Amino acid sequence: MKTSYVTTISLDEDRLAKDLAQAETFRYSEAYSNYLIGGPWKNAMLWAAGGDTGSGLVTEYAYEQRPTFTDYGARLPYLQDIISAVAEPDLLQFVRLAVVSDSVIIPHRDYLELGELPEDQRPAHRLHIPLITHDNCFFSEDNTVYRMRAGEVWFFDAAQVHSVASFERKARIHLIFDFADRPDSGPLLRLANASTGDRFPAESRITRPPLPDSRRQELRRLADLLTIDNYRDVFSLVIKTHFRFDGGEDFAWDTMTALARACADPTVLPQIQELRQYFTLDRSDSKE
Known part of the structure; x- marks a missing residue:
């Protein structure tokens, strides 16, 4: 559905x-x-x-x-x-x-x-x-x-x-x-007045401005700070940016992966790759 x-x-x-x-x-x-x-x-x-x-x-x-x-x-x-x-x-x-x-x-x-x-x-x-x-x-x-x-x-x-x-x-x-x-x-709902219009009505959509190059550069500089100890904090900033600016498809995961590749801590990239697999591709061995 x-x-x-x-x-x-x-x-x-x-x-x-x-x-x-x-x-x-x-x-x-x-x-x-x-x-x-x-x-x-x-x-x-x-x-x-x-x-x-x-x-x-x-x-x-x-x-x-x-x-x-x-x-x-x-x-x-x-x-x-x-x-x-x-x-x-x-x-x-x-x-x-x-x-x-x-x-x-x-x-x-x-x-x-x-x-x-x-x-x-x-x-x-x-x-x-x-x-x-x-x-x-x-x-x-x-x-x-x-x-x-x-x-x-x-x-x-x-x-x-x-x-x-x-x-x-x-x-x-x-x-x-x-x-x-x-x-x-049969149907899932008992509601008789279901909408058949736009999946996302105009009044529900949020129009975000394109992510400025200056803001994208600021995000890239987070690689200088990124470590295994603070990657969730950095990820939070990236996700929040997604909700305020249009950075393109897969912005949050692609940005976090790029930051992990650029940072000095070698343990971050494997962690982000593992999380991306878990959250978006395969949790077959997990109970949560």
């Missing part, structure tokens, strides 16, 4: 506030926080196989068990209503309440580690509904940067290289749905 805006649902702010206050009492998983530079990627499972809140790692659930609301999901009546109104339960595998702030996410592809699961059980389609967000929260798919606004429903092609940046301490809170790929089972 290609990344595309679907529709916008009206959020009941009072009911949402009550559920989010209740969710503050949950013990959130920080699974997949290695994808972030900044704060953790906190998530609470609201719907999963057997109703198990589990570890948050999608490789560690008993897929043979029927998915249903978890104990956390059962305590959030308004979010239950949203989930039930939006998604066809027979195809829905996971719903997470995900919280991020003041962080960037390393450009990556999802689902790479799920190759051993049967095709009819393997998560293959993702949906996002922002509940709380802000204007300094951005998504990117390849070289397209865009915003998702509160209440918007988006299909999200997690199999493509994508990234996220949140430039504020204010929490960005999303519902994230994962669906199985069973084409003969």
